[in-house]
Amino acid sequence: MRLSTYILKRSAFVVFSLIGLSILVFVMARVLPGDPARMMAGPRASQEVVEQLRKAMKLDRPLYEQYFYWVVNLLHGDLGYSLVTRRSITADVLEYLPTSLELIFLAAIFEIFGAFILGVIAGRYSYKWPDNVVRIFSYVGISIPAFVTAIILQLVLAWTFKVFPTSGMLSSTITKPPTVTGMLTLDSLIAGRLDAFADSMWHMILPAAALCMGGLLQDARIIRSGMVENKDKDYILMATSQGLPDRSVMFKYLLKPSVIPAVTVMGLDIAALLGNAFLVERVFNWPGFSQLGITVMMNKDLNAIVALVLVIGIIYAIANIAVDIIVAYLDPRIRLMERGE
Amino acid sequence: MQVKERIRRISVRYDLKRKWYRFSKSHLSMVGLVIALASILLAIAAPYVAPYPGHAGLTLNFKEKFLPPGLKYILGTDEMGRDVLSRTIFGFQYSLTMAAVVLGLVIPPGVVLGLIAGYYRGTWVDTLIMRISDIFIAVPPLVLALSIAAVLEPSVFNAMMAVSLMWWPWYTRLTYNTASALRNEYFVQAGEVTGASSFHLIFGEILPNCLGPILTKITLDVGWVILLGAALSFVGLGAQPPTPDLGTMVSTGANYMPDYWWISIFPAVAICLIILGFNLLGDGIRDMFVEEAR
Numbered sequence: 001m002r003l004s005t006y007i008l009k010r011s012a013f014v015v016f017s018l019i020g021l022s023i024l025v026f027v028m029a030r031v032l033p034g035d036p037a038r039m040m041a042g043p044r045a046s047q048e049v050v051e052q053l054r055k056a057m058k059l060d061r062p063l064y065e066q067y068f069y070w071v072v073n074l075l076h077g078d079l080g081y082s083l084v085t086r087r088s089i090t091a092d093v094l095e096y097l098p099t100s101l102e103l104i105f106l107a108a109i110f111e112i113f114g115a116f117i118l119g120v121i122a123g124r125y126s127y128k129w130p131d132n133v134v135r136i137f138s139y140v141g142i143s144i145p146a147f148v149t150a151i152i153l154q155l156v157l158a159w160t161f162k163v164f165p166t167s168g169m170l171s172s173t174i175t176k177p178p179t180v181t182g183m184l185t186l187d188s189l190i191a192g193r194l195d196a197f198a199d200s201m202w203h204m205i206l207p208a209a210a211l212c213m214g215g216l217l218q219d220a221r222i223i224r225s226g227m228v229e230n231k232d233k234d235y236i237l238m239a240t241s242q243g244l245p246d247r248s249v250m251f252k253y254l255l256k257p258s259v260i261p262a263v264t265v266m267g268l269d270i271a272a273l274l275g276n277a278f279l280v281e282r283v284f285n286w287p288g289f290s291q292l293g294i295t296v297m298m299n300k301d302l303n304a305i306v307a308l309v310l311v312i313g314i315i316y317a318i319a320n321i322a323v324d325i326i327v328a329y330l331d332p333r334i335r336l337m338e339r340g341e
Numbered sequence: 342m343q344v345k346e347r348i349r350r351i352s353v354r355y356d357l358k359r360k361w362y363r364f365s366k367s368h369l370s371m372v373g374l375v376i377a378l379a380s381i382l383l384a385i386a387a388p389y390v391a392p393y394p395g396h397a398g399l400t401l402n403f404k405e406k407f408l409p410p411g412l413k414y415i416l417g418t419d420e421m422g423r424d425v426l427s428r429t430i431f432g433f434q435y436s437l438t439m440a441a442v443v444l445g446l447v448i449p450p451g452v453v454l455g456l457i458a459g460y461y462r463g464t465w466v467d468t469l470i471m472r473i474s475d476i477f478i479a480v481p482p483l484v485l486a487l488s489i490a491a492v493l494e495p496s497v498f499n500a501m502m503a504v505s506l507m508w509w510p511w512y513t514r515l516t517y518n519t520a521s522a523l524r525n526e527y528f529v530q531a532g533e534v535t536g537a538s539s540f541h542l543i544f545g546e547i548l549p550n551c552l553g554p555i556l557t558k559i560t561l562d563v564g565w566v567i568l569l570g571a572a573l574s575f576v577g578l579g580a581q582p583p584t585p586d587l588g589t590m591v592s593t594g595a596n597y598m599p600d601y602w603w604i605s606i607f608p609a610v611a612i613c614l615i616i617l618g619f620n621l622l623g624d625g626i627r628d629m630f631v632e633e634a635r
Binding site: 014016017018020021024025028029032139140142143144145146147148151152154155159160271272274275276278279282283293294297298300302305308309312313316317 | 369472473475476477478479480481482483484485487488489490491492493494495564568571572575576577578591592595598599602605606609612613614616617620621
């Protein structure tokens, strides 16, 4: 099976899951108690107004018809109207999503580099003290929820030692660069404002670190076990016995087959950052997508909840497809195995 | 018959002994077992162990609010003057109940669906069940749990429902993988040829052979469910104050950082400790079964 066919097949599969997800969330929001028309009108509105709104919002139609209208609007890029922020949800998403993505990108970079560095060190010195240190940290890391990491980092590095700012995106002394992409770091670079760029990066380090910590330590362990497992294989013995330098054996022959399982897990972990952002953004008061998410959830804004879950589902799906492509590229066996079925 | 029965009993006892030996050899597994047992005991004995059991609920004791850790209140007091230690001990009850209820609700349907899909592998039954389970895996677990909890009105009970609703597919997938592999084994096919019913084949032949991985997943999942539950209450969509829930305590305490750090740090450490204990225990149990398989 060629790589392009494989990708197409995977994408079709993902689109199917997304349709299913949209039906699930939509039905959940409509069937469970809660009346969007009443919310829209406010508690003091008369029954007549609520009824009129219900008609206008097409809430009096059968469920499948409502779903149809919703999908048609969705395909036009219209996610509906938020009952809490009183704005189009598309506008809200476009405003808040970039700030979260920015944070998640940085966390992903931390996670990839950190996991590789720690994993390779632990694998290289397996069963010696660096390996044990990484092992202990990864046990602890998996057991700490992201919000606890966030609070502890904030307490130690921001409140006590004042190395990093405690919350927010930008110091009050620095003016915000004009919005182009919505990502503060990129906007600063576009505007040529290095001071704003440095300051926003400085604000992002702690939240990003808290966000990726659990996944990072877990991935390091997986890279380490992959390396240890492959260390005894014949082809490594052959490379060593032919007198290849240690470093070249490590990086050229040992690392590539060892990272394949880690790439799959790492991809899932990075996609899961979207979920953890809900916890970390709250601690650092980061004005991102998850803050919007929590606001609409606490206010039971059904329209917005459905839209946000779907947006996250789409991003998650794209991330998963990307991981599949990378893994298929790294490991030809996966592509070839598909043919066997 | 009697001799046979006796031999069977002896071999079971021998097998358990060997498993226990392998488990107890690992220090980390033993640490996990001790932490897990200790937290269960603490949760059960909370009303007797906690120094101020009355502080678990809505007690107002403003005279002694924000006291740092000291002799009278070992872990200090919170914004209403309640003992943080007592509330943390009661918090164990909620976390462990959460894990027990969620896993109890999720495992039977999850496993049965996985068995059925695995047994009828390749038919429309398989496709239907597995594609539905894919839908629940299409978003990060926390996001789906949060939105379900939000739609249902936040409370402890609804948080459990929300976590359960998104947790079953993992058991379905796990059982499906094992069951669909076992489907082609000779002992299952032999049963089929001799006319055993599908019911007997699924529950009498395939299920017992799936139990190892399922049991391992259960112990590893206790930690995850507690983590997810704590995350839900941290965001405000789980247990509501004044319930002494660990996640809620961390989240309210975060408002009084950094001066009154003990209000959120101690419950946070408690959450990590329970999760760590069950993770280590789960790893130990997994090693017990994995080495067996070799």
